[in-house]
Structure formats: C-alpha cells, structure tokens
Amino acid sequence: MATRQLWLFKTEPAEYSIDDLARDGCTVWTGVRNYQVRNLMRDAMKRGDEVLVYHSSCAEPGAVGTAIIEGEAHPDPSQFDPASPYHDPGSSPTNPRWLAVDVAFRTRFAEPVTLAAMRAMAGLAELAILRRGNRLSITPVTPKEWSIIVRLGSGV
DNA sequence: GCCAACGTTGGC
DNA sequence: GCCAACGTTGGC
Numbered sequence: 262m263a264t265r266q267l268w269l270f271k272t273e274p275a276e277y278s279i280d281d282l283a284r285d286g287c288t289v290w291t292g293v294r295n296y297q298v299r300n301l302m303r304d305a306m307k308r309g310d311e312v313l314v315y316h317s318s319c320a321e322p323g324a325v326g327t328a329i330i331e332g333e334a335h336p337d338p339s340q341f342d343p344a345s346p347y348h349d350p351g352s353s354p355t356n357p358r359w360l361a362v363d364v365a366f367r368t369r370f371a372e373p374v375t376l377a378a379m380r381a382m383a384g385l386a387e388l389a390i391l392r393r394g395n396r397l398s399i400t401p402v403t404p405k406e407w408s409i410i411v412r413l414g415s416g417v
Numbered sequence: 418g419c420c421a422a423c424g425t426t427g428g429c
Numbered sequence: 430g431c432c433a434a435c436g437t438t439g440g441c
Contacts (some may be wrong), residue, residue: 393434396435
C-alpha cells in the first residue's frame, strides 16, 4: 500500500462547514484557484489520504474534524459554470485549468482545536498554516502534527 | 523578464 | 474594517 499522506484543508464555515460535510457525507472540493494547491492535488494527493478540516475567516478559527480523499484529482466543474463565483472563462473542458478532489466525512472533533491552542503547542511550531504569511488553502501535515491535533480534538 | 499596481487571504 | 503578506496582472 502506498504511503498515506496527510493534509489540512481550509474552508470558510459560512460557505461550507464540517457540519455541511457531515450532512453530505461526501463532497467535491471545488474552488481551488491557486496553482501551487492545484499542483499538490494533481501530483501528491491520493485516494485514502487523510484530511484535517480547518475553519477559517470565522469567529473561532481552528481544526474541527477529519475527512478522507476518495479519488484522484479531476477537473473542477465549477470552472465551466458561468453562474459560479469560481467560473473561469479562460479554462475549457478540453484543456481544464483547475482541479478538484472528492472528500468524504470521517469525524467531527469533540472539541474544536483553535488556532490559539495550536499556536500554544510546541510540537506544532512548524505547522504550515501557523507560518507567517501562509495563504495556501491546502497544506501538508506530518504524522506527528496530525496526532497532536487529533488528540487535542478528542478532548483528552 | 522586470516590477508596480492591484486583488485576495485571513487573523485580529 | 484594518493591515500584512503574497499571488497575479499587465505595461514596458
């Protein structure tokens, strides 16, 4: 079995929250419009990779649960939809510019792991989203970081 | 290819 | 709403 990779996905809960994902069970993670993130999805993300779901741009930013990648990256349908805020008139179905992955709900943390709590953990000093100026909506997570955050989320 | 202007992100 | 940080755009 290939090595399992771990990721952190940011989402604005006003737009799509962990509760929405729990309700839907599975969703197409659309709207990535950054080339670095697209390349991560295309080149590094695999079925079975696990995801920390993080709420950003909200009253209490933090990690709120986990999910799993259901398959390889595929063209993001929202880029072709003129009614979508993610519509990209410069992209065409024969040469799609943007990709999406399918993500399935796994767990909702008993306690949200707030940004402040993560900053307070020495073991998370290198976590990508805590680094100054980080703006990527998807970043890799190490197994050690994953276990710290999941343990905090379990309320232990 | 440089780089200034502009737009976006996201915490506070 | 402010602002730092960074990506993208477009004139040259």
